Amino acid sequence: MLLSSQYAALGVLLIAPTVLVFCAVIVYPLVSAIYLSLFSIYTPTLQGKWVGLDNYAKLLASGEFWGALRVTLVWTIGTLVLQLVFGIALALLLHQNLVFRSLARGLILFPYFVSTVVAVLVWRWLFNDLYGILNHVLLAAGLIDMPLDWLGQMPNAMVSLILVGAWKYFPFVVITVLARLQTIPDHLYEAAEMDGAGPVARFFDVTLPQLRDVLLVVILLRAIWDFKEFDLIWLMTGGGPVTSTQTLPLLVYRSAFGLNEMGGASAVAVLMMLVMLVFMALYIRAQRQE
Amino acid sequence: MRNRSLTSRILLNVLAWSIVFVIAFPLVWMILTSVKPQFELFRIPPTILPQEVTFEHYHRVLVETPFLKYFRNSVILAVGTTVLVIVIATLGAHSLVRFSYPGRERLAQLVLFTYLLPSVVLIIPLYLLMVWLGIANTLFSLMLAYTTFALPFALWLLRSFMQGIPQDLEAAALVDGASRMEAFVDVILPQAVPGIISTALFTFILAWNEYLYALVLVNTDEARPLTTGVMNMLITAFNIEWSLLMAASVMMSLPVIIVFALLQKHLTRGFGAGGVKG
Amino acid sequence: MAEVTFDKVRKAFGSAVAVRELDLAIRSGEFVSLLGPSGCGKTTTLRMLAGLETPTSGAISIDGTVVNELAPAKRDIAMVFQSYALYPHMSVAQNIAYPLKKRGVSRADRDVRVAAVAATLQLGALLDRKPRQLSGGQQQRVALGRALVRDPRVFLLDEPLSNLDAKLRAHMRAELIELHRRIGKTMVYVTHDQLEAMTMSDRIAVMHDGVLQQFGTPKEVYETPANLFVASFIGSPGMNLVKGELRAAGSGLAFVRGDLSLPVANGGTAGAAVTLGVRPEDITLGAGPFACTIRVVEPTGHETIVMAEAAGETLVARAAPDSQLVPGQVVPFAVRAQRLHAFDADGRRLPLVFAQSNGA
Numbered sequence: 001m002l003l004s005s006q007y008a009a010l011g012v013l014l015i016a017p018t019v020l021v022f023c024a025v026i027v028y029p030l031v032s033a034i035y036l037s038l039f040s041i042y043t044p045t046l047q048g049k050w051v052g053l054d055n056y057a058k059l060l061a062s063g064e065f066w067g068a069l070r071v072t073l074v075w076t077i078g079t080l081v082l083q084l085v086f087g088i089a090l091a092l093l094l095h096q097n098l099v100f101r102s103l104a105r106g107l108i109l110f111p112y113f114v115s116t117v118v119a120v121l122v123w124r125w126l127f128n129d130l131y132g133i134l135n136h137v138l139l140a141a142g143l144i145d146m147p148l149d150w151l152g153q154m155p156n157a158m159v160s161l162i163l164v165g166a167w168k169y170f171p172f173v174v175i176t177v178l179a180r181l182q183t184i185p186d187h188l189y190e191a192a193e194m195d196g197a198g199p200v201a202r203f204f205d206v207t208l209p210q211l212r213d214v215l216l217v218v219i220l221l222r223a224i225w226d227f228k229e230f231d232l233i234w235l236m237t238g239g240g241p242v243t244s245t246q247t248l249p250l251l252v253y254r255s256a257f258g259l260n261e262m263g264g265a266s267a268v269a270v271l272m273m274l275v276m277l278v279f280m281a282l283y284i285r286a287q288r289q290e
Numbered sequence: 291m292r293n294r295s296l297t298s299r300i301l302l303n304v305l306a307w308s309i310v311f312v313i314a315f316p317l318v319w320m321i322l323t324s325v326k327p328q329f330e331l332f333r334i335p336p337t338i339l340p341q342e343v344t345f346e347h348y349h350r351v352l353v354e355t356p357f358l359k360y361f362r363n364s365v366i367l368a369v370g371t372t373v374l375v376i377v378i379a380t381l382g383a384h385s386l387v388r389f390s391y392p393g394r395e396r397l398a399q400l401v402l403f404t405y406l407l408p409s410v411v412l413i414i415p416l417y418l419l420m421v422w423l424g425i426a427n428t429l430f431s432l433m434l435a436y437t438t439f440a441l442p443f444a445l446w447l448l449r450s451f452m453q454g455i456p457q458d459l460e461a462a463a464l465v466d467g468a469s470r471m472e473a474f475v476d477v478i479l480p481q482a483v484p485g486i487i488s489t490a491l492f493t494f495i496l497a498w499n500e501y502l503y504a505l506v507l508v509n510t511d512e513a514r515p516l517t518t519g520v521m522n523m524l525i526t527a528f529n530i531e532w533s534l535l536m537a538a539s540v541m542m543s544l545p546v547i548i549v550f551a552l553l554q555k556h557l558t559r560g561f562g563a564g565g566v567k568g
Numbered sequence: 569m570a571e572v573t574f575d576k577v578r579k580a581f582g583s584a585v586a587v588r589e590l591d592l593a594i595r596s597g598e599f600v601s602l603l604g605p606s607g608c609g610k611t612t613t614l615r616m617l618a619g620l621e622t623p624t625s626g627a628i629s630i631d632g633t634v635v636n637e638l639a640p641a642k643r644d645i646a647m648v649f650q651s652y653a654l655y656p657h658m659s660v661a662q663n664i665a666y667p668l669k670k671r672g673v674s675r676a677d678r679d680v681r682v683a684a685v686a687a688t689l690q691l692g693a694l695l696d697r698k699p700r701q702l703s704g705g706q707q708q709r710v711a712l713g714r715a716l717v718r719d720p721r722v723f724l725l726d727e728p729l730s731n732l733d734a735k736l737r738a739h740m741r742a743e744l745i746e747l748h749r750r751i752g753k754t755m756v757y758v759t760h761d762q763l764e765a766m767t768m769s770d771r772i773a774v775m776h777d778g779v780l781q782q783f784g785t786p787k788e789v790y791e792t793p794a795n796l797f798v799a800s801f802i803g804s805p806g807m808n809l810v811k812g813e814l815r816a817a818g819s820g821l822a823f824v825r826g827d828l829s830l831p832v833a834n835g836g837t838a839g840a841a842v843t844l845g846v847r848p849e850d851i852t853l854g855a856g857p858f859a860c861t862i863r864v865v866e867p868t869g870h871e872t873i874v875m876a877e878a879a880g881e882t883l884v885a886r887a888a889p890d891s892q893l894v895p896g897q898v899v900p901f902a903v904r905a906q907r908l909h910a911f912d913a914d915g916r917r918l919p920l921v922f923a924q925s926n927g928a
Contacts, residue, residue: 002622002637003619003622003636003637003638003639004622007389007390007470008389008390008391010389010470010471011385011388011389011390011391011394012385012389012391014381014382014384014385014389015381015382015385015386015389015394015397017377017378017381017382018378018379018381018382018385018441018445019397021378021437021441022400022404022441024434025412025416025434025435025437025438026404026407026412026438026442028415028419029411029412029415029416029419029438030407030411030412030415032415032418032419033411033412033414033415036414036415036418046418046421090309093302093305093306093309094306096302096306097299098302098303098306098307099303102554104306104307104310106550106554107310107313107314108310108313108314109550110314110317110547110550111313111316111317113495113546113550114317114499114543114546115498115499115501115516115517115542115543115546116499116501116517117499117501117516117517117518117520117521117539117542118320118520118539118542118543119316121320121520121521121524121535121536121539122316122317122319122320122536122539123316125319125320125323125532125535125536126316126319128532131331131332131336131532133319133336136334136335136336140335167313167316224406227408228408228409228410230408230409230410230501230502231501231502235501235521248410249408249410252410252411252413252414253410253413253502253506256413256414256417257506262414262418265414266414266415269408269410269411269414270411272408272410272411273407273408273411276406276408279406280403280406283402283406284399284402284403287402456651456653458649458650458651458653459653459655461615461618461620461640461647461649461653462647462649462653462654462655462714463655463666464619464620464639464640464641465618465619465620465640465641465645465646465647465724466641466646466666466667466670466714466718467641467667467670467671468641468670469639469641472670476655476666477655480655480657481656481657
């Protein structure tokens with residue numbers, strides 16, 4: 001056998017386990033999800049009947065799908081903007097000469113690594129209407145004169161979600177931006193300073209353009225991940241009050257395992273993926289350009 | 291760094307550290323709550339520091355709840371997933387980086403695509419698959435499900451690590467008399483060890499923290515990991531015992547803290563490669 | 569001892585052709601340099617010989633056996649990489665012993681041979697160090713040691729000196745010449761540095777854009793460059809090239825460019841476009857039939873490089889270090905007719921013989 005074919009065969013052999021697992025747990029389920037979305041399936045018995053595109057027609061005609069899409073967008077944009085603002089600000093701050101800088105970095109990253117379950121438990125305790133420290137502090141400071149219901153009413157529930165989401169995920173922005181900041185050569189700042197640029201001008205004229213590429217990647221990645229977030233929202237509010245914080249992933253879960261309508265749930269999942277494909281394609285393109 | 295006056299440096303530090311404190315506060319509060327006696331939680335006004343430190347909640351979590359069983363499940367699950375994924379991904383990443391065959395580029399893109407794929411899309415077919423295979427409600431079924439996000443992640447991260455190993459090293463080994471597999475074992479693998487370790491640690495954290503698959507695929511305490519297990523303690527309790535939950539949360543976070551400490555050095559690299567998903 | 573032959577070897581990466589129909593016969597024990605600018609295909613050629621790339625077509629043989637489909641391990645070659653490619657996790661001793669280990673040499677034998685190689689390269693004291701604890705020069709020696717330890721048929725060296733500083737490079741050049749003289753093995757040496765190629769090689773293969781331009785001794789390549797590329801690539805400062813044409817002059821022909829006219833003694837046809845090549849050392853300033861205006865004078869210590877203008881061309885000439893030239897000065901000059909080069913419109917060497925013009 002030719003040397004190059006031998007090598008190619010070895011390469012294929014090495015990737016074979018990956019391909020096998022991919023086919024079994026990703027490709028097959030993915031195709032299957034599209035297929036299932038054409039059926040009406042009752043979850044407990046798994047009995048299904050072919051309904052064609054009915055599930056999609058019903059969804060697109062229902063307020064529930066559009067409502068969930070709107071909630072998802074509000075949540076994604078809200079939390080993403082906060083993550084970016086806090087993330088970039090903190091990255092700039094941490095880039096300075098701080099005492100115990102690595103400790104500060106470690107503490108800031110921790111929310112990101114801690115399990116969502118832990119994060120939610122802690123925040124639900126902080127948000128507790130009677131004994132939660134947040135209400136106590138705000139009452140004592142005179143900012144509110146009645147304990148707030150953080151999760152049980154709108155728009156509080158969405159605001160709380162967005163805040164907790166920002167708290168949990170902004171470290172990703174911090175660390176990626178910080179890594180990029182550290183590679184901006186000092187002489188750029190020195191040159192700008194000599195040209196008479198003040199701190200604000202230096203940020204907009206030197207720092208921000210240098211961060212452009214990394215910010216694009218960060219925004220795309222975080223947008224994708226926030227869009228598909230399930231754990232945090234499900235555990236914080238369960239989609240409530242009623243369905244006012246029910247995002248698309250929650251709608252999928254609830255249709256499949258709450259309303260026992262697996263076909264309809266698959267249709268939601270497929271539609272949700274179609275929306276995400278736009279971001280995914282953009283991200284994959286950005287990666288290829290690197 | 292350019293020279294700054296002492297006052298502005300002090301101001302900067304105070305500002306930065308106050309923000310850090312606010313961010314870390316929920317976690318500090320978690321620890322403080324976990325060592326307060328139950329009655330102290332309901333004081334008005336609340337106490338900040340515990341007036342009396344107690345570890346009774348930890349004791350109760352360990353003795354009176356299935357916490358240890360969940361913990362054991364989580365360890366098996368996270369370690370099992372990590373080992374499975376790292377073995378497959380190391381071979382796969384090496385193949386993607388050093389070999390050429392038709393379809394390789396497409397495959398690399400597929401990896402990136404699957405890495406971004408939402409779990410909820412896969413969960414219904416996976417649930418049906420596990421039921422059909424008769425392995426629903428087992429740790430093994432969860433391990434398989436976890437590979438759906440852990441494998442693309444590990445492949446992508448390892449690929450970037452392995453791209454950093456100079457091509458010439460493998461070439462030198464080949465000229466020195468090694469076959470391609472020998473060159474992989476003798477030269478590439480030792481160079482990839484730091485990358486493999488940090489990828490393994492990241493993968494461990496991902497598996498340790500996973501919630502959705504555990505929620506859908508397992509409904510027995512025998513196979514329930516900590517995430518769904520601890521959440522169950524919240525939902526099933528007649529009245530919520532926050533100090534108990536905080537104690538459980540602290541213990542549940544310990545492995546993550548340890549892994550996190552080990553990772554400090556490689557953190558940026560992992561993130562840079564589009565690391566740890568959220 | 570080993571002969572190496574390239575027979576119509578071609579290498580393409582997709583649509584980009586790196587090496588085109590290369591024919592090259594390297595004699596046993598010869599030191600051959602592959603010389604050319606980056607991207608000329610010299611490294612690809614070496615990597616094909618090593619077995620790290622497979623030729624798209626053609627045949628590479630070592631000692632008469634075609635090795636195209638032979639894995640690098642089975643070719644009995646050793647290679648020194650530009651990056652040295654030392655195994656970072658192995659000590660110096662382990663690095664040098666690795667090729668022996670892969671060939672099943674016993675531990676005791678390995679130790680003896682590593683010690684011997686370490687002694688010749690003065691690495692004895694460094695055997696337990698890791699590569700990152702070594703200086704660039706020391707790493708270079710280890711890379712050389714790893715190649716030497718095995719006694720291969722052919723040595724391949726890929727720009728081994730390019731990462732060293734100038735002084736060390738000169739020193740290692742002398743050492744490599746000495747090494748080749750001592751072991752007498754076939755060596756193929758890739759470089760973009762003409763000084764290395766000129767000083768070390770038995771023969772030089774000059775490559776450009778994947779095409780072999782000329783294969784000859786350093787003297788041949790310098791004195792009778794086969795084409796314009798070789799003429800301009802070899803030599804520093806480079807050869808002066810003056811475009812002109814052949815015209816009838818008196819009974820014969822002359823190369824004419826502006827008011828510059830050089831009689832041709834033999835060869836050539838009237839009306840042909842010709843590029844004349846003159847090496848800087850073949851221009852004598854101070855006396856002669858032509859005149860030029862001095863523009864720039866660069867004393868380097870052991871000689872002075874002069875840029876002068878004549879017939880609308882800038883000419884570079886070497887002058888004695890004590891010459892008293894100043895910019896703006898108009899001086900007469902002569903060229904050495906028997907050392908002139910001529911190339912046709914396609915850049916190929918023309919067999920023109922110039923006559924010494926009067927006054928020189």
